[in-house]
Amino acid sequence: MGGPALLPGVALPRPASDPAAAITRGVRRMLAERGIRGLVEFPLANGRRADILALADDGEVSIVEVKSSVVDFRTDQKWPEYLEFCDRFYFAVDPHFPQELIPAGCGLIVADAFGAEVLRPAPLARLAGARRKALTLRVAQVAMARLHRVEDPGLGW
Amino acid sequence: MGGPALLPGVALPRPASDPAAAITRGVRRMLAERGIRGLVEFPLANGRRADILALADDGEVSIVEVKSSVVDFRTDQKWPEYLEFCDRFYFAVDPHFPQELIPAGCGLIVADAFGAEVLRPAPLARLAGARRKALTLRVAQVAMARLHRVEDPGLGW
Numbered sequence: 001m002g003g004p005a006l007l008p009g010v011a012l013p014r015p016a017s018d019p020a021a022a023i024t025r026g027v028r029r030m031l032a033e034r035g036i037r038g039l040v041e042f043p044l045a046n047g048r049r050a051d052i053l054a055l056a057d058d059g060e061v062s063i064v065e066v067k068s069s070v071v072d073f074r075t076d077q078k079w080p081e082y083l084e085f086c087d088r089f090y091f092a093v094d095p096h097f098p099q100e101l102i103p104a105g106c107g108l109i110v111a112d113a114f115g116a117e118v119l120r121p122a123p124l125a126r127l128a129g130a131r132r133k134a135l136t137l138r139v140a141q142v143a144m145a146r147l148h149r150v151e152d153p154g155l156g157w
Numbered sequence: 158m159g160g161p162a163l164l165p166g167v168a169l170p171r172p173a174s175d176p177a178a179a180i181t182r183g184v185r186r187m188l189a190e191r192g193i194r195g196l197v198e199f200p201l202a203n204g205r206r207a208d209i210l211a212l213a214d215d216g217e218v219s220i221v222e223v224k225s226s227v228v229d230f231r232t233d234q235k236w237p238e239y240l241e242f243c244d245r246f247y248f249a250v251d252p253h254f255p256q257e258l259i260p261a262g263c264g265l266i267v268a269d270a271f272g273a274e275v276l277r278p279a280p281l282a283r284l285a286g287a288r289r290k291a292l293t294l295r296v297a298q299v300a301m302a303r304l305h306r307v308e309d310p311g312l313g314w
Contacts, residue, residue: 025309032312037301040308055301059294136293137216143300144194144212150307151197152182155189 019068019094020051026111027052027064027092030118038064039143044085045134048078053086055139061127062088064109073101085135088122176225176251177208183268184209184221184249187275195221196300201242202291205235210243212296218284219245221266230258242292245279 028038031054042053052064063086067073073091083089090107093099099119102108107122127135149155185195188211199210209221220243224230230248240246247264250256256276259265264279284292306312 028305028309029312032302032305037298037305039301039304055294055297057294057298059290133216133290133293136290136297137212137214140212140293140297140300141194141214143297143304144196145189147196147300147304147307148185148189148194150304152185155186 020066020072022113023066023068023092023094023111023116024052025113026116027066027109029114030109030111030116033115036062039139042139042142044082046081046085048081050082050085052092053139055136059132059136060088061086061132061135062090062107062122064090064092066092067097068094070098070101073097079106083125085127085131087124087126090118090122092116177223177229179270180223180225180249180251180268180273181209182270183273184223184266186271187266187268187273190272193219196296199296199299201239203238203242205238207239207242209249210296212293216289216293217245218243218289218292219247219264219279221247221249223249224254225251227255227258230254236263240282242284242288244281244283247275247279249273 024040028040031038036054036056038052038054040052042050044050050063051066054062054064056062063082065079065082079089088107090109091102092109092111093102094112095110099108099110105123107118108120109116109118111117181197185197188195193211193213195209195211197209199207201207207220208223211219211221213219220239222236222239236246245264247266248259249266249268250259251269252267256265256267262280264275265277266273266275268274
């Protein structure tokens, strides 16, 4: 019944010495302080992967795209494809990133390995109910599958 | 903003030599083979904890209550309180458990540490939409919070 098809690769966190991993860690910590949890490398229905997908208590979905450098930012111009899968979209960068490069219509987070700050809130573009429902269910399943692999290392797949 | 209040205790899996842990592991493996993931020790809104809460691709919610012995079964007669939080309710027991003790209206799973078999499917009693929505969101958040603690051990809480 398609168990393996549901399985995402295990998202082993990269070491925080990796610049993108440091930003990711800081963003997740900031979110957690607000009672919001972020799932990394979340596979979207359009085939792309969101760096961080966050789910608030009221069901609001944010996607945070991590950019570790100007090159990283310039070589990925597909970010508009994330917009249809979240209520709010943010870029997260380190403190040295030239912030003027970030499009004005996107939220902006500055982060290091230990925390983060929202410099500019993202505008709200609410998901349709059916998509929010499907997305929330999928987030639950991906998180549960990853947790299961951690909790039962003998699972084998 | 209530971050710590959202935090469940980390659900470290008990060693599989514990009879209840062995059954739990086998049930989760059987579910995973069907593409269904089970979250252990899931805190319900009524203050009780479900041994395993499972979420299928179509959003169907099952609760599996693990009973490692007759004493364990007889000393907990509060299982009807789980019914309002799932579409299907099961007891899971080991192969030596006297199955006639399990109420006829409940599903029955027999499990060991390596797998499980559904001996009697649970009747379907569909959740109302609002409760399903709230429950799915909460499952996602609990699973994400536990995963975050695993992936960022320096989180501290």
